[in-house]
Amino acid sequence: MTATKAPTEPPSQQRVVRRPGDRVFAGTAKGSGIFILLVLAGVAAFLISEALPAITASAEDVPGGEGLGHYVWPLIVGTLLGAVIALLVATPLAVGIALYVTYYAPRRIAAAMGYVIDLLAAIPSVVYGFWGLAVLAPQLVPFHQWAADNLSWIPLFAGPASASGRTMLTVGLVLAVMILPIISAIAREVFSQAPALHREAALALGATRWEMIKMAVLPYGKSGVIAGAMLGLGRALGETMAVAIILSGGGAATLNLITSSNPSTIASNIALKFPEATGLGVNTLIASGLVLFLITLAVNMLARYIVNRRADFSGAN
Amino acid sequence: MSTDTRSEPRLAASPEGPVRSHRRLPRFAPLGLYLAGIALGAGLSALTGFSVTSTVVYGVILGTAAVYLTSRTVEGSRKGTDRLVTCLVTTAFGIAMIPLVSLVYTVLDKGLARLDGDFFSNSMYRVVGEGGGAYHAILGTLIITLVATVISVPIGLFTAIYLVEYGTGRLKRAITFFVDVMTGIPSIVAGLFAFALFTLLFGNDFRAGIMGAVALSVLMIPVVVRSSEEVLKLVPNELREASYALGVPKWRTVVKVVLPTAIAGLGTGVTLSVARVVGETAPLLITVGLITGTNLNPFDGRMATLPVFAFYQLTQPGTATQAFLDRAWTAALVLIIFVMALNILARLISRFFAPKTGR
Numbered sequence: 052m053t054a055t056k057a058p059t060e061p062p063s064q065q066r067v068v069r070r071p072g073d074r075v076f077a078g079t080a081k082g083s084g085i086f087i088l089l090v091l092a093g094v095a096a097f098l099i100s101e102a103l104p105a106i107t108a109s110a111e112d113v114p115g116g117e118g119l120g121h122y123v124w125p126l127i128v129g130t131l132l133g134a135v136i137a138l139l140v141a142t143p144l145a146v147g148i149a150l151y152v153t154y155y156a157p158r159r160i161a162a163a164m165g166y167v168i169d170l171l172a173a174i175p176s177v178v179y180g181f182w183g184l185a186v187l188a189p190q191l192v193p194f195h196q197w198a199a200d201n202l203s204w205i206p207l208f209a210g211p212a213s214a215s216g217r218t219m220l221t222v223g224l225v226l227a228v229m230i231l232p233i234i235s236a237i238a239r240e241v242f243s244q245a246p247a248l249h250r251e252a253a254l255a256l257g258a259t260r261w262e263m264i265k266m267a268v269l270p271y272g273k274s275g276v277i278a279g280a281m282l283g284l285g286r287a288l289g290e291t292m293a294v295a296i297i298l299s300g301g302g303a304a305t306l307n308l309i310t311s312s313n314p315s316t317i318a319s320n321i322a323l324k325f326p327e328a329t330g331l332g333v334n335t336l337i338a339s340g341l342v343l344f345l346i347t348l349a350v351n352m353l354a355r356y357i358v359n360r361r362a363d364f365s366g367a368n
Numbered sequence: 369m370s371t372d373t374r375s376e377p378r379l380a381a382s383p384e385g386p387v388r389s390h391r392r393l394p395r396f397a398p399l400g401l402y403l404a405g406i407a408l409g410a411g412l413s414a415l416t417g418f419s420v421t422s423t424v425v426y427g428v429i430l431g432t433a434a435v436y437l438t439s440r441t442v443e444g445s446r447k448g449t450d451r452l453v454t455c456l457v458t459t460a461f462g463i464a465m466i467p468l469v470s471l472v473y474t475v476l477d478k479g480l481a482r483l484d485g486d487f488f489s490n491s492m493y494r495v496v497g498e499g500g501g502a503y504h505a506i507l508g509t510l511i512i513t514l515v516a517t518v519i520s521v522p523i524g525l526f527t528a529i530y531l532v533e534y535g536t537g538r539l540k541r542a543i544t545f546f547v548d549v550m551t552g553i554p555s556i557v558a559g560l561f562a563f564a565l566f567t568l569l570f571g572n573d574f575r576a577g578i579m580g581a582v583a584l585s586v587l588m589i590p591v592v593v594r595s596s597e598e599v600l601k602l603v604p605n606e607l608r609e610a611s612y613a614l615g616v617p618k619w620r621t622v623v624k625v626v627l628p629t630a631i632a633g634l635g636t637g638v639t640l641s642v643a644r645v646v647g648e649t650a651p652l653l654i655t656v657g658l659i660t661g662t663n664l665n666p667f668d669g670r671m672a673t674l675p676v677f678a679f680y681q682l683t684q685p686g687t688a689t690q691a692f693l694d695r696a697w698t699a700a701l702v703l704i705i706f707v708m709a710l711n712i713l714a715r716l717i718s719r720f721f722a723p724k725t726g727r
Contacts, residue, residue: 070617070619072617072619072620073617073618073619075619076618076619076622076623077530077534077618077619079526080526080527080529080530080533080534081530081534081535081539082526083522083523083524083526083527083530084526084527084530084531084535084539084540084543085539085543086523086527087523087527087543087546087547087550087589087590087593088542088543088546090550090586090589091546091549091550093561093565094553094557094558094561094586097561097564097565097568098557098560098561098564100564100568101560101563101564101567101568143460144460144463144464146460147456147457147459147460147461148457148460148461148464150457151457151458151460151461152461155454155457155458156461164461167465167468168461168464170468170708170711171464171467171468173643173707173708173711174471174647174704174707175646175647175648175649175675175700175703175704175707176647176648176649176650177647177649177675177678177679177700177703178471178475178647178678178700178703178704179471180679181474181475181678181682181696181697181700182467182470182471182474182475184682185474185478186470186471186474187467190421228464228467231464235464259446259447259449259450260450260453260454261449261450261453261454262446262450264453282552285552286552288554289552289553289554289555289556289557290554291554291555291556291649291650292649292650292653292675292679295650295679296679296682296683318554318556318650321556321560321650321654322556322649322650322653322654325653325654326653326654326657336560337560337563337564340556340557340560343554343556343557344553344554344557347552347553347554347557348549348552348553350552351548351549351551351552352549354552355545355548355549358548359545359548
């Protein structure tokens with residue numbers, strides 16, 4: 052990987068002999084780069100311009116009849132709730148998987164195991180929705196019932212339990228499976244980059260494997276894991292189809308995870324209502340999409356900021 | 369950043385003090401103990417009404433406990449903790465395998481029923497019950513993905529060339545940062561963007577495959593840029609310098625030296641980016657929609673695509689519910705096959721077209 056750090060400025064820039072071909076080519080390349088910035092600005096601009104009618108409309112005209120804020124608020128709660136469950140479940144698992152693949156699995160098959168985990172990322176989200184609906188939701192029904200019977204003193208499990216299992220809890224678990232490969236890929240990359248001298252020094256002093264990981268690997272990989280978790284969070288916030296297929300509810304904002312009247316998420320609400328929406332309904336949905344865009348933008352920028360502080364580490368791969 | 373990793377190892381300060389004994393468990397003892405724990409778990413599960421789930425849950429807990437407690441007693445607490453963590457980490461990997469295996473099994477189980485010739489040769493035109501297929505949706509997915517690739521690859525590749533060969537200063541940093549941020553745009557937002565763009569340009573009722581292709585491009589471009597950039601960076605600088613020394617203009621150096629050297633990696637990156645968008649549903653759902661007939665013109669009218677087809681077959685089954693569900697699962701299976709084929713293709717490209725550099 053030493054070649055990546057080599058300076059890429061060519062030495063020919065002192066004596067400028069600009070041929071037309073050079074100018075055209077450099078211009079095209081630079082233009083493409085600027086075009087990408089324009090696209091991102093365009094995403095924001097077009098969303099804002101299409102959302103404005105809903106933002107400025109009087110409260111009665113917005114679907115629901117009580118204003119845009121009242122319409123979007125339960126969706127924001129639903130979006131955050133599902134994403135946070137996914138994050139809480141997926142992060143410890145992903146760290147465990149990354150440690151297993153980098154330091155525990157037999158060397159011979161470790162790469163293959165990493166590839167198998169990456170396969171989870173290759174499965175389209177609509178298929179995850181199918182699986183969640185057909186397999187996971189029915190499997191979780193007994194747990195929903197048990198939680199409602201025994202844990203109802205926790206507001207999250209207040210019940211009554213859904214009979215179909217199509218709840219925010221199921222959605223959160225499916226989202227956890229979907230973001231697992233993202234977090235574990237980044238965690239794997241940082242863990243494998245932990246300085247070999249530190250690791251060997253720890254082992255040479257008689258540390259067990261776990262003590263070596265605790266002293267040499269985890270401190271080094273901490274910020275990478277945090278960044279990976281935030282990228283996973285961004286993905287979970289914007290996930291659409293799995294939520295749209297599994298979640299049956301459309302209720303008010305609630306923290307209750309196991310009823311059948313959970314609030315939907317922003318993305319799935321758009322996907323389900325957009326094809327039939329007309330007039331101001333379209334603008335309202337685009338306005339909610341703008342909110343989602345801003346939330347994910349903030350999360351991603353924070354994650355990228357944390358990743359970029361580690362100069363030698365690229366999180367995109 | 370990593371200053372805290374430089375703290376000296378504090379082995380002696382470990383709370384339980386030095387290892388009390390040097391006794392070690394025989395080599396296969398932990399595995400045996402673990403299996404014994406699982407057998408015990410099966411027994412426990414049989415007492416409370418046998419089920420596979422409870423067997424696995426009880427077995428893993430008891431197996432872990434057996435290994436930990438034995439090792440702690442025989443080998444001391446430090447070694448015991450080490451074995452406990454080994455068990456936990458392996459369990460984490462096992463847990464991740466459950467959804468993968470379950471998902472693949474379910475899709476194969478339910479999808480194979482309709483994986484026949486009709487599925488690939490018939491559309492849903494005038495089909496209300498059994499029969500029909502996804503001919504129109506498969507072609508639609510191929511066309512829209514192809515258009516998205518044609519849009520994304522030049523833009524993404526030129527941007528990567530700019531970043532690696534030309535870019536300096538703030539513009540380069542801004543593009544790098546925002547390309548990274550763009551990888552996190554939710555797919556549904558990309559769909560809304562394409563919808564808003566075409567609504568402003570062509571009016572409210574405009575629907576065409578190109579809308580979906582533009583939405584997919586927004587998702588695809590950052591992936592192409594990132595992967596191409598990584599690959600172009602790997603091209604040794606000596607090759608460029610040798611070319612400059614021979615008086616070759618910079619743009620010809622890029623076209624004739626840098627790109628051919630990196631072609632395998634570029635091919636892999638583009639293939640993976642196609643795999644990333646081919647299964648996208650949400651942006652196509654809200655822009656292109658779905659029709660039952662075959663529309664091969666991406667610039668006029670709605671088109672059917674495989675993911676959207678699968679979604680509607682599942683969520684809006686007609687009177688012959690089972691026929692719709694079968695088609696949905698088969699579409700999901702075909703979609704997975706597409707994505708897996710692209711992933712394997714990417715691996716083959718990187719294996720067979722890799723440049724023969726000295727590294």
